[in-house]
Amino acid sequence: MTNPAHPPPSRLVTREVSLGYDDKPVVVDLSTDLPDGQTTVIVGANACGKSTLLRGMARLLRPSGGAILLDGQEIATLPSRQVARTLGLLPQNPVTPDGVSVVDLVGRGRHPHQGAFRRWSRGDEAAVAQALELTDTIDVADRLVDELSGGQRQRVWIALALAQQTDLLLLDEPTTYLDVAHQVEVLDLLADLNEARGTTIVMVLHDLNLAARYAGHLVAMRDGRIVAAGPPREVITEDCVRDIFGMESRVIEDPVTATPMVIPLGRRSRTLHDRRTA
Secondary structure: OOOOOOOOOOOEEEEEEEEEEOOEEEEEEEEEEOOOOOEEEEEEOOOOOHHHHHHHHOOOOOOOEEEEEEOOEEHHHOOHHHHHHHEEEEOOOOOOOOOOEHHHHHHHHHHHHOEOOEOOOHHHHHHHHHHHHHOOOHHHOOOEHHHOOHHHHHHHHHHHHHHOOOOEEEEEOOOOOOOHHHHHHHHHHHHHHHHHHOOEEEEEOOOHHHHHHHOOEEEEEEOOEEEEEEOHHHHOOHHHHHHHHOOOEEEEEOOOOOOEEEEEOOHHHHHHHHHHHO
16 A cells, blocks of 8 residues: 555656757756646646647657656657557647548557557457547447537547556647536546546646646646646645736635635726725
8 A cells, every 4th residue: 555655756757858849948947746646737828838848748849958757767768659558648739630430540549559469359449439438429439530520529539548548648638629518527537537547647728727626736837837836725826826827816715626716807807896895
């Protein structure tokens, strides 16, 4: 039994890592340990480096400095198949191949488990069927992905990531294109996956209140650096919201989950507040 006072070392860490595009730095000297078996949510304003950091962790972007370690080894040095068996990714804007059906696309999540002497198995079929069922896409399994709505396509891509059955799952804005009801369904699904299988989940979200509800560990970024990290109750404060987003707010306790809830105070909100209190 794990001693909570001495948690196991994090499997995915960054050490003074710098990432960018065309010699333009976006993430600078960033170090963080992502807790195993928890859901980590990365938040911050647009262009603060959230997605860039996730791309680096997924080995889609090579660091210009520092290192990203998976199980103690630099991820850039590991064989691609080994990484794909350990770490699944849902990118922000996945590109769907032309003319592919839902079940065929989700089935591609099983490719890392194939090999010269291992072909498609009943286990692969079961993994795909379970992923389709969990994401409520089994009724569209035979349709072309191009024919689906944006929300349906997003759930199909999440199904692909689930079919991969990795211990680590990285998701960049998994609730994109989804209405509020489906956002909650997807996040509940990921929470169930984390609880039932102990899957370590790292995702980027824009909605601070959803982040606070579903994160065990929260990372707040600004200008390519980490401003605060820890439990949501410690990270989401009025000062931190102002520091990260340049926005005045009130942070209260969510009456349903007892997690922090951010109420933005725009210019009109402040005016109405001043009128009521005058």
